[in-house]
Amino acid sequence: MATDTTPTSATATKPPVQKVTPATWLRENLFSNWWNSLLTVLFVPLIAWALWSIGRFLFVTGRWEIIIVNLTNLMVGDFPREQFWRLWVAMAILAAVGGLLVGVTAAAAREAAVITGRELDTSWRETARRLGPPVSFLVVMMLFVRTATPLLLLVGVIAIGVAGFVLGRRVPHDRRALVNLAVVAGVAGSLVVISGFGGVSRDSWGGLLITAYFTIGSLLLAFPIGVLVALGRRSTLPVVRWTTTVYVEFFRGSPLIALLFVGWLVLPFMFPPEWENITRISRALIIFTLFTSAYVAEIVRGGLQSIPRGQWEAAKSLGLSPWKQTRLIILPQALRNVIPALVGQGISLYKDTTLVLIIGLNDLLRVAQNITQQPQFLGQGLIAETLVFVSFIYWILSYWMSRESQRLEARLGVGTR
């Protein structure tokens, strides 16, 4: 049967496009019936008014002087200014390994898309959309920077990141696991650069720096712990199963703010007295890590359950040891399936770090409040400006991560197998 000669498949390649005039667009979208018309009449002025006031605040009445003066405080808190070179070196290292990681992930995602036959959107428009959030972040920052040095250094750091990305895309398939090691080494190395060798103790960190420290540090620590706990919950040893279950249920069932309080009070007693200087920052990091591990464990457990039984059976029948069945066959697939959920957990951790306010740490949000108490700004009601600024930082970076994770999700074809 010659089905390929039917007229539809040969000629009609695209659905017909109807020309939409502004008038018909208005009618169809805003005034299609009396109810929609009413809503339009009510809401258009409301939205216009809101946009007008926001615009007026941002560009006319807002006094952004406070951000310009305090940008450094917002970024790093009380970090000693003469030690800044350490931060720049650390940022360069992080940019390099971060670029590498993103490059490898991009290459892997591209392959996955090829496997599943998904089409990749490589148009310039898509690229522009992707660059939107980081570029707006940088532009906004630059609006407040008044000297050339940080801008030049920033350009350098970005260049290193891009170089890492390009390199990452060329990492051969069987070397990709090494990149994970490089990331861990890079993060550890950047920590050493900042605080080791006569560097700056974590107690004087502040601003976006500790926000980043908590987010990146806890995620990196929580990931392996969470995976182990998830595996523990499937263990054949009842003791392991029970302990891990209790752990997960306890941390998932407690409010983070309470845990931070308890950790702040209790953790010092749980370590040997010589360690009494276990800093508040370390305490918070431990709590964030324990808390996030429990959620990571649940996410990974879901991923493990999504792997069909046949995969285990094939791995067993080839004579792989139980550990190799898990490590080589099950985990890679399970983790790939839960990347979006893990990114979501990362975003929520990033925002939750604001809770350290209650144990007196100088994070971004608290710096934003404190600077309004400076003598030259006191009593001028500038809290709106500072809060808008830090909200923007939280929002734009969260939004960026979430967009990228949705994209990755589409590329990996999660859930479509």
Next chain:
Amino acid sequence: MTESTLTSQALEAGGTGEVMITLEGVEKWFDDFQALRGIDLVVGRQETVVICGPSGSGKSTLIRCVNRLEEHDRGRIVVDGTELSDDVRDIQEIRRETGMVFQSFNLFPHLTIMENITLAPRHVRHKPKKDAEETAMKLLERVKIPEQAHKYPGQLSGGQQQRAAIARTLAMEPKVILFDEPTSALDPEMIKEVLDTMEELAESGMTMMCVTHEMGFARAVADRVVFMSDGGIVEVNDPESLFTDPQEERTQLFLSQIL
């Protein structure tokens, strides 16, 4: 049946005169449901045994007991001199020597065909990567899909995937291969390519236990056919006799339904 009659049965039927697999009084329960009842069967070295029977008769359960994907509750299973016990080392030993081909292929979707095939030789047999890849290439040529080596399973047709799965199993140089309805998930036009591969394997002297409904294959390739029903073996005979002159009523009924 006594061991000697079992053995002589296997040895008469072809093979080389040596025993590869012995099942003795094997029983298996799923909770209260008895899935296998007193299974006695001997498979000779280089013999091809086809297992058939109605759905739910325990065919899959039987061959899955041989490599401990299911644990039998009573009786003995010996594969090439190693008895299946609770000792993990025995289980691993038998799994290394026993390949399995599944109805749903069960290739590892995150690895290329080449990686699928070289994984076990590298991680179980500790072969160097290069050797493993050379062997894999030869096997892919043997199953006639060398050009698919660097694709992912999802990019292959069902028939190609099943042949890749057979190559993956062969890479471990198993002494026995268990097949569980290897062609049941395939479109009709792909069944033949997989059956041809299996036939070539049988002729090359592989010991095989195949659960299959492909009676043409059984006739052409099997040394013996085992007919199962309700968890027990009803009848064992060479294919010609079993298909043309079944002794048991249940066998006759089954054959009249499928032929």
